[in-house]
Amino acid sequence: MNSSQFASLARWLLNAISGGVIAYTASKSPAAQSIGAYIANLATGPDALAAVTLGITWLWGHITHAPTDTPNPGNKLPALFLVGSLALALGTGCQSTPQRIAYQSAGTAIVSADTAMQLWGAYVAANHPGTNIEAQVKSAFEKYQASVAVLCDAGAIYSAAGTNTTAAAAFSQATANAGQSLLDLENLLTTVGVKLN
Amino acid sequence: MNPAIIEAIISLVEEMVKIAPQAYADFQAIFNNPNPTAADWQALRDKALAKGYAQYVPQSDLPK
Numbered sequence: 001m002n003s004s005q006f007a008s009l010a011r012w013l014l015n016a017i018s019g020g021v022i023a024y025t026a027s028k029s030p031a032a033q034s035i036g037a038y039i040a041n042l043a044t045g046p047d048a049l050a051a052v053t054l055g056i057t058w059l060w061g062h063i064t065h066a067p068t069d070t071p072n073p074g075n076k077l078p079a080l081f082l083v084g085s086l087a088l089a090l091g092t093g094c095q096s097t098p099q100r101i102a103y104q105s106a107g108t109a110i111v112s113a114d115t116a117m118q119l120w121g122a123y124v125a126a127n128h129p130g131t132n133i134e135a136q137v138k139s140a141f142e143k144y145q146a147s148v149a150v151l152c153d154a155g156a157i158y159s160a161a162g163t164n165t166t167a168a169a170a171f172s173q174a175t176a177n178a179g180q181s182l183l184d185l186e187n188l189l190t191t192v193g194v195k196l197n
Numbered sequence: 198m199n200p201a202i203i204e205a206i207i208s209l210v211e212e213m214v215k216i217a218p219q220a221y222a223d224f225q226a227i228f229n230n231p232n233p234t235a236a237d238w239q240a241l242r243d244k245a246l247a248k249g250y251a252q253y254v255p256q257s258d259l260p261k
Contacts, residue, residue, distance in 0.1 A: 100233060103241070107227035110245045115220050117253040125256040134259050138250040145246055152242035156235040 099159045102171060106151055109182055113144060116189065123194050133192050140188050144181040151178040 120137060123129075154167070154174040161167035223244075230237060251257065 097232075100231065103230065103233035103237065104227055106238075107241055108224070110241060111220050111223040111227070114223075114244070114248075115217060117248075117250075121254040121256070124254050124258075128256075128258055131258050131260075134254070134257055138259065141250055141253075148245040149242055152238045152245065155233075155241070156238035159233055159238060160235055 098168070102155055102158060102175070105175070106148070106155055106178070109178065110148060113148075113182055113185065116186065117141060120189060120194065127193075129192055137185070137188055137192065140181070140185040144178070144185050147174070147178040147181040150174050 124134065151171075151174040154171040158164075158167045158171040227241075250259075251261070
């Protein structure tokens with residue numbers, strides 16, 4: 001399977017599975033009859049994490065898609081994120097608890113960001129984009145790290161809290177912040193010129 | 198699950214093993230944990246903070 005076929009397959013799989021996860025989540029929601037109500041419910045429901053993370057990773061793959069056949073240090077990233085999303089989707093089966101889904105989602109983001117930064121290191125070594133750009137990426141990365149630290153602290157509390165709604169709400173907020181900081185980092189890398197596909 | 202989807206998933210995982218073996222191993226550890234505890238979250242936090250910018254970008258042009 002060449003890289004183009006793989007990318008097509010991965011995108012197809014992600015689309016299919018994302019739809020399945022959203023449908024599964026919606027079917028568990030009391031507001032399943034209304035798309036608007038369902039979206040509103042996503043902001044607070046424990047399954048929001050899976051859907052939001054899937055959305056971020058889906059966007060990652062599509063926003064960063066660039067038609068090029070030239071190998072570059074960043075070309076592994078979409079596949080990694082797609083597989084991470086796939087694993088995330090498979091982790092949202094009937095036997096998963098909200099706490100487990102939360103852990104898997106956060107872990108997926110952390111592993112993916114770790115790989116992204118390794119690829120950024122390779123890009124800098126090859127291209128030396130300049131101190132101004134590097135400073136921006138460094139700042140975005142440190143912001144991401146800070147948000148993930150908060151996320152993990154909230155996750156630890158959430159894992160022990162059972163159905164405590166305050167802990168769940170705090171974790172949802174931390175997830176939103178971490179997701180945004182990860183997306184900001186990715187957008188910056190793309191803007192700088194790291195070709196991710 | 199549709200056999201075609203299962204086959205596609207297997208292909209996808211095989212590709213991941215090739216391109217990012219460490220990430221794949223990390224994902225396995227995360228997804229094989231059926232009941233994450235506070236200690237697991239702490240380990241995840243430690244992993245996220247283990248490396249700073251300088252470790253990821255050893256050939257950085259930023260002042261040390």
